[in-house]
Amino acid sequence: MSLPxxxxxxxxxxxxxxxxxxxxxVFAAIGAGLAKGPVVxxxxxxxxxxxxxxxxxxxxxxxxxxxxAEGQLNVLASAETALRSGAAGLVVAEVGSAIGLTEGRRLxxxxxxxxxxxxxxxxxxxxxxxxETRWRCSGVPAxxxxxxxxxxxxxxxxxxxxxxxxxxxxxxxxxSEWVVRWDAASHRVIVVxxxxx
Amino acid sequence: xxxxxxxxxxxxxxxxxxxRARPVDAPFALTLFDRNxxxxxxxxxQAEEAGLQRGMTLVHARSFCPxxxxxxxxxxxxxxxxxxxxxxxxxxxxxxGLDGNDGLFLDITGSAHLxxxxxxxCDDIRARLAxxxxxxxxxxxxxxxxxxxxSRFAEGIAPSGEALARIGPLxxxxxxxxxxxxxxxxRLGIATVSELHNIPRATVARRYDRNVLHRLxxxxxxxxxQISPLRDEQTFSVRITLPxxxxxxxxxxxxxxRLIDHLCTRLxxxxxxxxxxRLTFRRVDQEDRSVELKLARxxxxxxxILTLFERGVSGVDAGYGIDMIRLEAxxxxxLGMRQLDRAEGREKDSIADLITQLGNRVGLENILRFQPVxxxxxxxxxxxVPAAVSHPAESWPHSRTRPLRLFAPEPISGSPAGAGLxxxxxxxxxxxxxxxxxxxxxxRITPAWWEDNDSWAHGLRDYWRVATCxxxxxxxxxxxxxxxxxxxxxxx
Numbered sequence: 001m002s003l004p005x006x007x008x009x010x011x012x013x014x015x016x017x018x019x020x021x022x023x024x025x026v027f028a029a030i031g032a033g034l035a036k037g038p039v040v041x042x043x044x045x046x047x048x049x050x051x052x053x054x055x056x057x058x059x060x061x062x063x064x065x066x067x068x069a070e071g072q073l074n075v076l077a078s079a080e081t082a083l084r085s086g087a088a089g090l091v092v093a094e095v096g097s098a099i100g101l102t103e104g105r106r107l108x109x110x111x112x113x114x115x116x117x118x119x120x121x122x123x124x125x126x127x128x129x130x131x132e133t134r135w136r137c138s139g140v141p142a143x144x145x146x147x148x149x150x151x152x153x154x155x156x157x158x159x160x161x162x163x164x165x166x167x168x169x170x171x172x173x174x175x176s177e178w179v180v181r182w183d184a185a186s187h188r189v190i191v192v193x194x195x196x197x
Numbered sequence: 198x199x200x201x202x203x204x205x206x207x208x209x210x211x212x213x214x215x216x217r218a219r220p221v222d223a224p225f226a227l228t229l230f231d232r233n234x235x236x237x238x239x240x241x242x243q244a245e246e247a248g249l250q251r252g253m254t255l256v257h258a259r260s261f262c263p264x265x266x267x268x269x270x271x272x273x274x275x276x277x278x279x280x281x282x283x284x285x286x287x288x289x290x291x292x293x294g295l296d297g298n299d300g301l302f303l304d305i306t307g308s309a310h311l312x313x314x315x316x317x318x319c320d321d322i323r324a325r326l327a328x329x330x331x332x333x334x335x336x337x338x339x340x341x342x343x344x345x346x347x348s349r350f351a352e353g354i355a356p357s358g359e360a361l362a363r364i365g366p367l368x369x370x371x372x373x374x375x376x377x378x379x380x381x382x383x384r385l386g387i388a389t390v391s392e393l394h395n396i397p398r399a400t401v402a403r404r405y406d407r408n409v410l411h412r413l414x415x416x417x418x419x420x421x422x423q424i425s426p427l428r429d430e431q432t433f434s435v436r437i438t439l440p441x442x443x444x445x446x447x448x449x450x451x452x453x454x455r456l457i458d459h460l461c462t463r464l465x466x467x468x469x470x471x472x473x474x475r476l477t478f479r480r481v482d483q484e485d486r487s488v489e490l491k492l493a494r495x496x497x498x499x500x501x502i503l504t505l506f507e508r509g510v511s512g513v514d515a516g517y518g519i520d521m522i523r524l525e526a527x528x529x530x531x532l533g534m535r536q537l538d539r540a541e542g543r544e545k546d547s548i549a550d551l552i553t554q555l556g557n558r559v560g561l562e563n564i565l566r567f568q569p570v571x572x573x574x575x576x577x578x579x580x581x582v583p584a585a586v587s588h589p590a591e592s593w594p595h596s597r598t599r600p601l602r603l604f605a606p607e608p609i610s611g612s613p614a615g616a617g618l619x620x621x622x623x624x625x626x627x628x629x630x631x632x633x634x635x636x637x638x639x640x641r642i643t644p645a646w647w648e649d650n651d652s653w654a655h656g657l658r659d660y661w662r663v664a665t666c667x668x669x670x671x672x673x674x675x676x677x678x679x680x681x682x683x684x685x686x687x688x689x
Binding site: 022023024025026029037038040045048049050051052053054055056060061062063064065066067068069070074077078081082085086087088137138139140141161164 | 544547548550551552554555558559563564565566567569575578579581584589590591592593594597599600601602603604634664665666667668669670686687688689
């Protein structure tokens with residue numbers, strides 16, 4: 001029995017989620033676009049910020065509150081503060097290295113206390129066991145020479161990009177994976193095919 | 198009502214200020230580096246008796262008086278002290294102005310009776326200043342000019358209308374004239390104020406600048422002279438002194454709440470909002486601990502300020518207890534009354550509070566918002582502005598295909614450079630071997646020639662969006678003028 005996509009996405013609110021993989025940033029951008037209210041996006045100053053022009057198809061860059069925190073400790077502490085305040089719709093934190101169970105659990109508790117969803121963009125294999133779900137996102141390799149093969153008249157080039165979203169940890173259910181694309185016109189994620197499950 | 202002015206002169210202000218802090222029992226002088234040598238700036242009576250005077254070089258003075266003790270002068274602190282004295286003098290009247298570096302003017306019109314008359318007022322001033330170790334000379338008259346003359350040359354009170362009688366016999370310097378003018382007049386045989394007053398005005402006006410007659414008129418009250426009172430500086434600080442030291446967080450917060458309530462009421466009447474606050478705790482061991490709070494928006498909402506202080510206060514080490522708390526608004530901005538939409542107001546407030554909370558952890562300048570910039574150069578098409586001083590961007594132009602992450606151009610390797618205008622079929626980037634599966638483009642972007650930008654030194658760029666068989670979506674560009682390929686962004 002396959003796990004329906006709608007049961008795990010949009011992400012369960014007031015929980016901490018994790019995402020890794022090459023296209024993790026897109027997952028976060030789409031999450032920000034679907035979130036209600038302002039989005040706090042925390043990253044370290046050594047990384048460039050997300051590019052607002054690239055973000056525009058997924059999410060209005062005006063609702064982002066960029067926080068630059070030096071070092072992982074400050075990133076996590078800022079995330080906890082933002083989660084507890086409950087003012088934001090989503091808190092995205094770009095984390096550079098592995099998160100311990102204590103930190104993960106703290107974020108989880110803060111998310112519950114502030115009724116805010118947390119999304120941590122982590123490197124591969126750096127997640128903590130306290131997360132509600134963990135996703136691995138990557139681009140679906142396009143078959144060579146398929147530039148003209150995108151179906152449908154209304155799709156622009158952006159929409160035709162496919163991603164493979166694999167649910168690799170789920171506290172309350174089974175794992176699965178889907179191939180999805182973003183529909184900018186209707187502002188939602190469309191499941192193209194159920195790749196596994 | 199006849200105007201009555203007190204001129205207060207402190208002949209040894211600088212020296213006495215220094216001696217008040219650390220008294221010495223020896224000839225004492227303050228020195229200041231002036232005209233290429235250390236010179237005496239101010240001195241004690243003991244030093245004056247030894248034959249020293251102001252302006253003398255220190256070397257010279259030491260030869261007169263080997264036991265001379267000196268300290269460096271601090272004219273800025275002296276000026277600050279004079280301002281303090283001016284503030285103190287408002288206990289006699291509300292209108293106090295500075296007079297040069299060592300004097301004050303008090304407009305006591307209508308307030309002398311509060312101290313029991315003019316005599317009593319002068320005695321009170323003198324007694325209080327003497328008790329605090331300051332020599333003061335007083336003059337009381339109808340005009341600032343006469344009062345000044347009396348304080349400098351003949352201490353006393355000139356009854357109303359008797360200005361000329363009192364200052365008549367005084368030398369011309371009493372009219373606040375320059376030394377040069379005084380000497381020149383004395384050569385003509387005019388040595389006192391009354392002599393100047395008695396000769397025809399026209400003869401003086403013809404030979405000297407109008408200042409001479411102007412000063413005389415000011416002293417006699419024929420032409421007006423204003424006293425500029427000091428600006429009433431608005432300080433927003435309150436403090437509470439506790440009978441017994443406290444140390445529990447709840448107690449400290451309760452005490453802080455009383456201070457914040459008080460401060461907010463004051464801010465409210467002034468229509469101001471605090472932008473940055475400091476809460477200082479003095480512990481019983483005389484050490485200070487302070488908590489600073491920088492706010493994202495000016496505000497005077499006691500409840501919210503208290504909540505925002507909570508984190509900082511909980512981190513304070515109370516030691517053996519805290520017996521004094523002081524709250525100070527360091528930066529204050531105008532904040533008018535405004536009508537609040539209930540729902541919207543609360544949401545905005547909660548965001549501002551969040552910015553404040555995050556700002557107090559990582560610095561308010563690190564909480565930013567995107568603002569669009571009119572530029573076709575990808576990396577210049579937006580800017581980051583501090584969220585505390587900006588509003589969210591209203592609309593965002595999104596017609597262009599741009600990557601989600603932009604970085605400095607990274608050259609790709611493993612492909613024959615300048616192989617062609619199409620993206621290379623195989624290349625290496627960040628140590629990974631990638632194969633192009635699909636490419637969209639090109640989009641040609643020319644450098645902004647009117648700007649000096651080194652990163653665009655390679656000339657115009659043809660941008661391609663390249664999807665690889667390995668799953669990456671990259672933003673590559675080719676520089677036809679300087680054939681090479683670079684990766685500048687990731688679509689994710």
